[in-house]
Amino acid sequence: MLLQLSVRNFAIVQSLDIDLQSGMTAITGETGAGKSIAIDALGLCLGERADAGMVRGGADKAEITACFTLANLPQAQRWLARQELADPDEDQDCIIRRVISAEGRSKAFINGVPVSLQQLKGLGQYLVNIHGQHAHHQLLKADNQRVILDEFADHESLQQEVVTQYQALQESRKHYQELQESREQREARRQLLEYQVQELNEFAIEEGEFEQLETEHKRLSHSQSLLEQSQLSFYQLYDSDEINALSIIQQSIDRLSELQEHDATLGPIVELLSEANIQVDEASQQLRDYMEGLEIDPLRMQQVEARFSRAMELARKHQVVPEGLYQYHQQLLGEFDQLQQDDDLLNELAGKLELQYQAYQHSALALSQSRQQAADRLAEAVQSQIRLMNMKQACFQVQVSYDEQAPASRHGLDQVHLLVATNPGQTPDLLEKVASGGELSRIGLAIQVISSASHQVPTLIFDEVDTGISGPTASVVGQLLRRLGETAQVLCVTHLPQVAASGHHQMLVTKFSDGKTTETHMMSLEQDQRVEELARLLAGDKLTESALANARELLGQH
Template sequence: MLVHLSIKNLAIVKTLDIDFRQGLSVVTGETGAGKSIAIDALGLCLGERAEASMVRAGNNKAEVCATFDIKSLKQVNEWLAGHDLCQDDEANSELLIRRVVSSEGRSKAYINGSPAPLQQLKELGLLLVNIHGQHAHQLLLKAENQRQVLDRFADHQAMQDEVKQFYQKWLESKKQLEQLQLGQQQRSDRRNLLAYQVQELDEFALIEDEFTSLESEHKKLSHSQTLLEQAQQSFYRLYEADEHSALTAVQSSLDSLSELQHHDPDLGPIVGILNEALINIDEASVQLRHYADNLEIDPMRMNQVEQRYSQAMDLARKHNVNPEQLYQYHQSLVVELAQLNSDDSVLDSLQQDVQKYLDSYLQSARKLSKSRYLASKKLAVQVESYIQQMNMDKATFTVDVNFDESIPPSAMGLDKVAFMISTNPGIQADTLDKVVSGGELSRIGLAIQVISTNGNQIPTMIFDEVDTGISGPTASVVGKLLRKLGASCQVICVTHLPQVAASGHQQMFVTKFTDDKTTETHMICLKENERIEELARLLAGDVLTSSAIANAEELLNSYQ
């Protein structure tokens, strides 16, 4: 529970330190004194948005620190441990949340001294405090919020999660199906074209790197006669031209110089070069003769190569690719065609998935609807009992749950939930927005909040003037209701009603001080005699009479 709240330089607060206890704590004070400032400050610690205007004029920053006793809060301790935010020296018995807001609007947050993002504050805040603001009751007029109230009361989160899960799967598969169906005609046209192109290329059956080989062979066969003639002539000049062959000339020079190198050693290197040349010419001659002997002039092979080479060139031009890329292009078309063919099977599979998930969704939605229906009867009985105690003794309250498969599926199911009420006998029940007044709506809202708290693991409940529109005997019932609620959890209530204020286990008083230059808000915990005076002021106004004090004392004693 919340045990301490420290505020510095926030709005009209300079410094404020407040200790809270278990039970019902009521907050009263003058109009405009800032009774809700503590709630606003606590909201910052729970992740609410920070603004530069929150910083007290003339200061660089505002700071709020909230301390919670978490010894018995298992969920909170598990959350802190999961985020490595436990305090080593406190043995997980205390939690400190700190929020600093600069005059430029920037803010920093800390959990047990460690920097934390706002999302973590919000997650942790949901486990610590439940705040009901002045306008919370107005949300009851919306059907969506009525369904949420019923779901919280029914406590069937697992069913809600199952419905949401099947809804998301159905929605995802439906989107995929629609995307495939949207381009179905284009894919069909493309598949037909690819089938023709792949068949044509399959029939040609070009293998990898074949075109390079074809091109090389085509050049060789096209010049085979010239190659043969030049090879034979070169062989003749190198080897067979009797006295005029290259081999004879080199051999003659080598013989002459070999004899002369005895007279001049400088001829030795030249003789060596000529000797190597003689060997090379002889080897070249042998290879030329072998080349000429094996070079075939085959008109039939030439025709085959010419035909296949030309066909490859034609196909490359037809598909607008380089001939060397024709094989890879063929393979890419095969892959694309296979993908398009697989899309048809995916389409069939998706159609089956869509129907499967829709059937599962409907089944889960019906189960959720049944649970809502059973819970609606229990909720209606409890709400009716509470509001009849709050000066609505003739009112009847029902919760309608209508399962409608004709409406579009949603993550929340297929139920239309409506809170129905009749405030007077003989008047047909209708929706809240058409029947109840503002005060009656406040009573209904308060009853629902109290009922929703039963079994709630959140340790602190805060009500910010939720008793607006309530007065007289009804206010006394509200006070008793809040005090009863304070027996099971910590309740903090900002109120202007003396009957509610008197019901508190402790009472905080907010006052505003100004010296025409600055304004400050103070909050103090009232002693019993101070409480009597404050209750008298709430009962009779600023002028305290002996009868007002007597009434206040009697009112306070009625709750003791």
């Protein structure tokens, strides 16, 4: 419930502090006095957009502060807890503050913590519901008629299920469309890859094979030279009968070994030569093994030459380095397989889309059935109310048309229309075709009152929603709002004395001007003051005894 509203330098308000109570509070005042300014200011605390024009002339900023009690609002308490904007150990009041600079910059705070406009709106939905003076015109829009029914039905889980199914369906449709649109490109690419992959499959190079071919190709290309030079080296190192490196080293070892008896410093030299002797002998043996294994094989040479040349040719053709031919082959294989999978996926998606659309239709049908049930209850409730508001013969219906052939939407497959017949014997027709301005106002007000009663928002604001209503109908409207005030805090800006008299409390808005500046004030009225204000609404500025008597009578009825 809204406890207090403080407004500074907003529009024509210099300073305004309002303490509010439970029940119905009527707000009255002369035309142009600014009866809706406090509501406009409160709207800023609920996340409405601000601009520099809202700041009072000559002021550097406007500031609005609203204090709410959350004692019986668990949803609002949970929201604040999730946003870490409330201390569970402190009291259950919540303070919202909005500051607008003369340059148009805006800041918002909840319990002293800076927040975004989206956060203000998130909290505001649990605190206040504002019905504007032109709200009944929104009834003429088909989308709003559906929204009214859905809010009355209170079937958010069914709505969310339809939205979820719709989003999944749209995602699959988008994927299917993308694959379908690129199908020709994929087919052209697939045909090219099919030839390339087949060519590389036939060659079937293995990982690391080109490096091995290159090594073997070099060896086979120089096999004759390798054999001749190896034989010569083996002959000089080991096999020559006349002189070889091994025998020369051995002779040196023998001579120096005899001499080291005369000079011990020759010992290390003898050791080095002995090691050299062993290494030359071992190298000679390995060289013999190498020569025995080295064959001059013309056939193998041809095979290696052919495969090596083919690898070079394919690498040039596909514009890759020969060492990367294997990796390129694997890459083409992967792309070719993916294209094949995309074609398979296209067929799979077609089947999936059918199943998803069936699931969507199932959810949409369940939502439609819930709407049908709620439509009957809403129609009965609205018809009952408008008949009390001097539309005694009116017939009101809520038509829900389910069309399974209609394009899928996030709202289901229903068309929702409000129908009314205002005279006996008429067939109910679309609201926009039948209802006059006054009738539309009464129907709109009835829907607003019924919708407000079905939702647990603690503060309801009606801003001149009784426009176009007068006489006995105004008394009925006042009674409706007063009954609503028994379970919720109701603030009603009105120009009708019958409605104002129905309030548990009444506030008067006045405007003063000194020729240079203008100020708006708002004050709570005592009983005698209420009588005078109601008399003014009844008879104008000149208060007569009959007007005062009528005002007392109006107040006495409540």
